[in-house]
Amino acid sequence: MIDKVIQISKEAGEIIREGFGENFSIEYKTNASNLVTEIDKKSEATIINFIRKEFPTHSVLAEESGKHGTSSEYLWVIDPLDGTSNFAHGLPIFAVSIGVQKNGETICGVVYDVMRDEIYSSEKGSGSFRNGQKLQVSTNDDLRKSMLVTGFPYDIQDNPDFAIERFAAFLKTSRAVRRLGSAAIDMCYVAAGVFDGFWEVHLHPWDVCACKLIIEEAGGVVTNFSGEKIDIYSKQILATNKFVHQSMIQVLQAKF
Numbered sequence: 001m002i003d004k005v006i007q008i009s010k011e012a013g014e015i016i017r018e019g020f021g022e023n024f025s026i027e028y029k030t031n032a033s034n035l036v037t038e039i040d041k042k043s044e045a046t047i048i049n050f051i052r053k054e055f056p057t058h059s060v061l062a063e064e065s066g067k068h069g070t071s072s073e074y075l076w077v078i079d080p081l082d083g084t085s086n087f088a089h090g091l092p093i094f095a096v097s098i099g100v101q102k103n104g105e106t107i108c109g110v111v112y113d114v115m116r117d118e119i120y121s122s123e124k125g126s127g128s129f130r131n132g133q134k135l136q137v138s139t140n141d142d143l144r145k146s147m148l149v150t151g152f153p154y155d156i157q158d159n160p161d162f163a164i165e166r167f168a169a170f171l172k173t174s175r176a177v178r179r180l181g182s183a184a185i186d187m188c189y190v191a192a193g194v195f196d197g198f199w200e201v202h203l204h205p206w207d208v209c210a211c212k213l214i215i216e217e218a219g220g221v222v223t224n225f226s227g228e229k230i231d232i233y234s235k236q237i238l239a240t241n242k243f244v245h246q247s248m249i250q251v252l253q254a255k256f
Helices: 002-019 038-054 084-089 160-173 183-191 205-217 245-252
Strands: 026-028 035-037 059-062 066-068 074-082 095-102 105-113 118-123 128-130 147-150 176-178 197-201 221-223 236-240
Touching: 002 038, 002 095, 002 105, 002 118, 035 038, 035 084, 038 059, 038 074, 038 095, 059 205, 074 084, 074 183, 074 205, 095 183, 095 205, 105 183, 105 205, 118 205, 128 205, 147 160, 147 183, 160 176, 160 197, 160 245, 183 197, 183 205, 183 236, 197 245, 205 221, 205 236, 221 245, 236 245
Parallel strands: 059 074, 147 176, 147 197
Antiparallel strands: 026 035, 059 066, 074 095, 095 105, 105 118, 118 128, 197 236, 221 236
């Protein structure tokens, strides 16, 4: 199945690559920060059509079109273009993210970094890879020497879950904090040891499904801000190399 997921991720990525920098229509979902382009929709339709052909009994949960089917033990969780705002503005940091669950457990995940032509992939119990090379999280255990990454939710104006205060707190307690605009790429970089930790609020299942497995299979840890286990529907995500996990929880649990 992982080969099939990689295949359709690349096909969707080709649609995105061809549309990058071209004229395309843009719609707004909840507010002016929450975009969807016709390329998102083309990518998603391509993936869903592939699933219907190759795995006709499987269910799908996709960002743009929602839930398809409910009876299968298999669920494909799809973000057809993670980083739409980057894509729309010509910033080449975006990805296709696809996770597959069986009976509620993620069994494989693929993130395709489109413009770098890098496939991050993982199967449950088999490790994580980037273009076939095994990934390993970093071994840094000092938050003060850590490079962290985060993102802001579309409703940041409401400052949900003290997002702004927590961002400021990590600016003061880490070496640096980056904000790339694609949660999928952020988390894959944690798996690859580029970043030591990632946190964000108000993510969705399609943001989390593939990446959670990729990080865990690379030796990392994914919890909520209290250190508790989560599923793909959690609204708090803390993903680290495991060595700075407790230090990041202490910052996240401070009184704001």
